[in-house]
Amino acid sequence: MKLKRLAKWSAISIVCALGAWLFVSYWRSGNECDRNAAAQAPSMKAIRYCEYGSPEVVKLDEVEKPVPTDDQILLKVRAASLNALDAYMVRDNWVNRLIFGLRKPRDTRLGRDVAGQVEAVGKNITEFKPGDEVFGICRGSLAEYACAAGRALVIKPPGVTFAQAAAVPLAGLTALQGLRKGNIQAGQKVLINGATGGVGTFAVQIAKSFGAEVTAVCNTRNVDLVRSIGADHIIDYTKEDFTKGGQRYDMIFDNVANHSFFERRRVLKTNGICVLAGMGGAGVKQGQALGRISGNLFVACGLSSFTSQKFAQYMTKLSKPDLALLGDLMQAGKVKPVIERTYQLGEASEALRNFAAGHARGKIVITTGLESP
Secondary structure, three states: OHHHHHHHHHHHHHHHHHHHHHHHHHHHOOOHHHOOHHHOOOEEEEEEEOOOOOHHHEEEEEEEOOOOOOOEEEEEEEEEEOOHHHHHHHOOOHHHHHHHOOOOOOOOEOOOEEEEEEEEEOOOOOOOOOOOEEEEEOOOOOEOEEEEEHHHEEEOOOOOOHHHHHOOHHHHHHHHHHHHHOOOOOOOEEEEEOOOEHHHHHHHHHHHHOOOEEEEEEOHHHHHHHHHOOOOEEEEOOOOOHHHOOOOEEEEEEOOOOOOHHHHHHOEEEEEEEEEOOOOOOOOOHHHHHHHHHHHHHHHHHHHOOOOOEEEEOOOOOOHHHHHHHHHHHHOOOOOOOEEEEEEHHHHHHHHHHHHOOOOOEEEEEEOOOOOO
């Protein structure tokens, strides 16, 4: 009896301690939005979100201009592009509050993809110099200036615009690394499910550059688009379900995860692989996204361990050599970023709202309006 009472009071103590921690953490969590950044010098314009909510919480504010550390590069941002992560971070849900801040987002910056000019370099940076035109990945790129690590940037190819370069990094890396995860080879039959979003349009073109025979799945309005970027075959999902067709594929690059394990197995060759690259983009709701994630991780990946057909999950990784390869593919004309629309920095809220609605054709790019010297 004493042991039972002890266990009971121990459990109550743990619950109370956890509750107290959550309460204190909630009220202590905040951000820098209340600071009078406009009075600080030097300053710049940047997009930030001080609260969770709809895209309307995204504002153009005057904030303090960043200063690079010894291992960083200060960029004059010329263009940035939106990714699903930007849309997810703004949403008000319990997952975001646990990850990004219970009461308010701790880090109010948005943007990862960037293209711009080197403004200044830290003392440990030897690869770049002021004036260099670069592209890559940078936290808080939806701003006039941002700081990036040297390992996250490469030289922008001549002839490639800042807007085109800014459209590439995360989506291009995701497509390239996912196709590699599937061990893509020349002559293989590859199906891209979700071929017209940011990742999908790159996947079609990169797969073609490897010599694959590519089938793109899209809706009616995007048939001409995927044909223009090199798809050999097109399946209009409003008229046909690719899992019920007679074709078999060496690889399915699945950006949507809207079919079951058994449906996708049906159209894979005996030793084929389905690369689980996404869950439907920024337009997918939280509950739907969690369902697709669990379906991929626990059902598809788990069950595939008992079959010759494999389902592979992966995480996109920052890779300087891969960024350089994407630059080379653009320079060679084998990859051309598909840009649905370009917005100005002050229109970021509208851009995010349109992006979060889903069904974007390629990438949405935001330019800062900063001219080159």
